Structures are given as structure tokens and as C-alpha cells.
Amino acid sequence: MTLERLNEIKKLLNEYNYQYYVLDNPTVSDQEYDRLMQELQSIEAKHPEWITADSPSQRVGGEVLDGFQKVTHQRMMLSLGNIFNEDELREFDDRIREVYPQVEYVCELKIDGLAVSLVYAQGQLSYGATRGDGTVGEDITHNVKTIKSIPLSIDYQGDFEVRGEIYMPKKSFEQLNQQRKEAGEPLFANPRNAAAGSVRQLDSRIAAKRGLDAFLYMVPTASEVGCQTHKEALDYIKQLGFKTNPMTRVCANIQEVWQFIMEMTEKRQSLPYEIDGIVIKVNRLDWQERLGYTAKVPKWAIAYKFPAEEVITKLKDIVFTIGRTGQITPNAVLEPVRVAGSTVQRATLHNEDNVVSKDIRVGDYVVIRKAGDVIPEVVRSLKERRDGSEKKFQMIDVCPYCGSPLVRKDNEAAYYCLNEHCDSKKIERIIHFASRDAMNIEGLGEKIIEQFYNLGFVRSIEDIYSLSRHEQEIIDIEGFGRKSMDNLLEAIEKSKGNSMEKLLFGLGIKGIGAKMADNLSKEFKSMDALLNASTAKLLSMRDVGETLVQSLNRFRSQPQSMTLLEHLKAIGLNMTYLKDTSLLQESIFNGKTVCVTGTLELMTRKEIKEYLARLGANVTGSVSKKTDYLICGRDAGSKLEKARELGVTVLSEAQFQEEVNL
């Protein structure tokens, strides 16, 4: 169970790392990422035997993109350990003071940009590089040179390396996103990703226009140039002409550190650049040296991360939404407010007990927290700002959709509408339609459908196919990035080509399960033929009984069902059986999950996929425990490794062709 969870988290984190470091386009918030990382670390702490070298907990950040020169760092560029509260800060301090009771710290703002290494030779900038995976980075010299505050020459004749953070000031970020919006281009999620995306342009004219800047905060060879402390090193580079951050403070003990953190939490909003925390470093360089490093982070420094961002806004109304199971949830309608990079207009209030115990009223000013979840939440109300016009919360007792009395189940805080014909059933039908064995629309899961339903984007099955109309609104929903939207629209488009049995099963006709849908489709070949089939013909089939015929008759006599099918046909959904029955009988791939990887030589990727579909295979994009076969072309990489690890049968392209007699 836990091992399974561990693998699941690793997979997610690797995916998020890729989106964040390679694509500069995260699909989840940093809080969500950090929460998963903590969970991973706590499982690994309990089971050290499960730690693998490729675990995200063991690796520093990103990957090196093709297209850039690679630079091997003279010394590893590491990440930082994270802490999230005062207790953890004190634990860090305890560990240090066990060795150095007199420790002094330097506190710095944690600039939300990307790390850069600048190397000078004979006083000239010789190159600038990204952190990459810590060992090898990308040469971004051409873009570094566009940053005006970075000196191209310094008054130091030997080899000299200095490290710091390239960032995009808030103003530049807003202008950039405004321009991109007007040009219809995808927006950057935050200044960090915008900065990273800018320095990784091959054309330096682009970076030059992006208004980037840099703070320098570290000299790997500080003691060699005569510095004893980190603070001296900072002063030294400032003298050489580098820009250092003015907020830096030396603290005599951990109380002063916490004091600094509190002060900066206040100041954060008013700074002209984004910070996501405070970095705390041991000041003495020889002590740093002796405290040393883990594989990923220094032991002499730590990053305190600010909690999920909170903002204040007015609660205009409370509305109720319904979920798949009929659960009724109160939601806050808010005066739109920007929080951590997106505009929030709605937030969940969870349930009646929560609203009552926090005494949240319509008209209140409330604190909204954007954590990792798709829907932000209301943390508390500001009672001191009330003027008496606020309305006390009253839970409804009938369903807002159908008027049936609501039922509170034993031991549960939630209320339910149990009416069979209520909206929850519609949600359920849409969920079923999109599910894996039916139309298999990836990215359109239960929670998303509930949310889209309640926001009015998807009220019926047909609506799925006009979702692009709400594209911008959906991207604005917290947590739903441009990339997820593109993927979703692609998955929806792809589902139009499904073979008939998937659609038939998706319609949710009573008695027609996945297997029966397959049998009927195989027999009748098209939706029209099935809908016009005589009772006698149906009954002549094996496994088809009276009940099923009655159920199908009910379906075909309902005008709304026929209209639905007509609409789907007009939208372009395939209504015929695409699997080739003669091929199916003998195919070893029938009903199996198959993945294709590597460079194919005999067929194109598209051809082989279509062919496999005709053989009855379910073709997937990744290898998992559910995979039955992996078909491998040349230069197969991680998928092949994974398949071997999981014991999945691997076939070469030639073996595949032989198997299917091509």
C-alpha cells in the first residue's frame, strides 16, 4: 500500500518537475508540490530501503535542454532544504548549535527566480550557466549579457565564480503577461517561470526585452579571497560591482531570525520582486565547510517557505453546489481577487458545521487561502470589519436543484439530495460517459466534472464537446493551467474517433455493460443498425434477454435519447464499430493494454496505434503495472527500463510484425 503510494508520488513529482523545470509551465501550485515532497520524504524516512537514486527527493531540480551548450559546474549547484514553521526552524537551529553553540546566521530574501552561476576569467565574464541538474547546467551567456546589472568585467584577475538569482521584477512580469494576453499567447504562471523561460531563449533579443535582473548571493571560493564569513563575501562582491540584496541581515540567534521572517512576511507584498521565503545561512565559512552537505542540499543553510498565500476579499453570497453522490456543498461567491497568480471568485466553505463554527456571514470580509487544491478555501471572517448588515448563514433544507428535502447522514457533516432524478444523476451520467471504459477522456475525472457542472460549463454530455467555448474561464480557475487545458481539449477531440462500443457503453443504458456493448457493436456494426434492430433479432443473440431488450426499447423510444445521439453525430462522433472482427479472434492483443516506444522503422506511430486499435488493444502512452505489452522501436529509453522492471512482455517492432503476420 505505502510502496504503491510512494511510486505514485514519485511519478507525480517527476511529472511536475518536468513541467516546472523543462517546460517552465507548472500545472500545480508550489504548495501542492511541497506537500507531496514532504509526504515522499516521510515515507522514505520510514523505509530507507525504498530510497532509489532517481527519487525526486535525491535530485536537484531540472534537466538540461537540447539546443544549449552544456556546462559542467566546477562545484555542484545545490538546492535548499525547506521548512515551513517556527518549530522546524528551531529544530534546524538545534542541530547546528549541537556543533556550534555560538552560531550566527545570515538571513536573506529567497528571491523567486532561477539560480545562475557567473564565471569570470582575467576579469572578463567568460560564461553564465543555469543550475540544470546541479552537476551540468545550460550555457546562457548570451542572455546573461543582456542583464544590465551584471558586470561584464570586474576588477579581479584570477578565476572567479559568483552565484545568484536571475529574476523578473513584478512590473516586467505584468507587462509581459499583458502583451502575451493581447497576442493570444499562453501566460506565464509566475515570475519565476517567466524568468526561466526568458533566459532559455536561443535568441538573446527576446531575453533583452524581458526586463530581467539579478541578485548575487554566494561566492564558492570566498575563503580563498580572504573572507571569513558569508557576510564578508557579500560585501566583497558588492565592492566588485555586483548587485546584492539590501534586505540581508546578520542575526545573533534564532529569535532574531524569526523576527526577520515576521518582518519580511509583512513587507513581502510591497517588494518590487517576488520572494517565496527566507534563506537562513550559517555565517562563518569554516563552519559551513565542516557542517557539509547531503547529496542535494547544504546542511548549513535552510529555506523557510511562506505559507500558502492569503488575501482578503468580500463575501458577496453563498451558493450551493451538488456533487455526484448528491452531496450539497456551500460555496462562497467572492469579490474577484488576485491570489498567488490567479483570480479567485469562488471558494469552498466545505459544509454547514464549518460555516457555523467559523461564523462566516454573507457581507463579511474573509481571508481566502489558495493552497494546492483546485478550489481555494475561506479560512476565516474578519469580524472586526462588520457593519451590522451581514447576514447570518442558514443551511438550506431542500435541494436547490429539485426541491427535495435534504438528508443528513449519520456521523456526516454533509447534506445529501437523494432524489433519483436530481442533478447529481446527471453529473453521474457525464462522469460515466467520460470514464476509462467508456469514452476514456483523460483529464475529465470526477472532481473536474463536478466542478464544471456547477460552474455551468458542462451540463450535459453534449456540452463536453463545446468546452473550448469556456477555455479562458477554465484556465482562470485556480490550478487549471494552459497545458492541462490543451491536453483536455485534445483528449476530448480524440474521443470522437472511438469505436462504437465505447460510446454505447458510455450512454449508460441499463443492462449494457462494457462487455455487452462490445457484443452488440460487433453484431450490428453501427449505432443506426442497433437502434433499428428488431426484438427478434436481438433476442436471437446469446446473452441477450428480455430485460435488456426492454431497457433498449425504453432508450430508443425516449426523444431526449435520440436527440442526444443526433447531436453527437452532428458533432462528429464516430458511430460505427471499428474493430476488425476477423483480426480480433486470433489477436493476442485483443483486450490487452499496449504501449509503443522508441523510433519505429516499419510503420509510423500513428499506423501502429490504429492497427493495434483494430486488433482490440487499448493503446496507452505510458508503462504501468496494467501494461501487457511494450512494443519497442530503436533507442527506447525509460519506458523500456520500466517495462523490464515490471516484468511487462517486450516485443521488438519486427517481432510485432511477425506476430500479426504483416
Ligand SMILES: NC(=O)c1ccc[n+]([C@@H]2O[C@H](COP(=O)([O-])OP(=O)(O)OC[C@H]3O[C@@H](n4cnc5c(N)ncnc54)[C@H](O)[C@@H]3O)[C@@H](O)[C@H]2O)c1
Ligand atoms: N509547482 C510545481 O510544479 C513545482 C515543480 C518543481 C518545483 N517546484 C518548486 O520549486 C521548489 C524546488 O526548487 P529548487 O530546487 O530550486 O529549490 P528551492 O527554490 O526551494 O530553493 C533553492 C533555490 O533557491 C534559490 N534562492 C533564492 N534566493 C536565494 C538565496 N538568497 N540564497 C540561496 N538560494 C536562493 C536558488 O535558486 C536555489 O537554487 C519546490 O519546493 C517547489 O516549491 C514547483
Ligand SMILES: [Zn+2]
Ligand atoms: Zn435534488
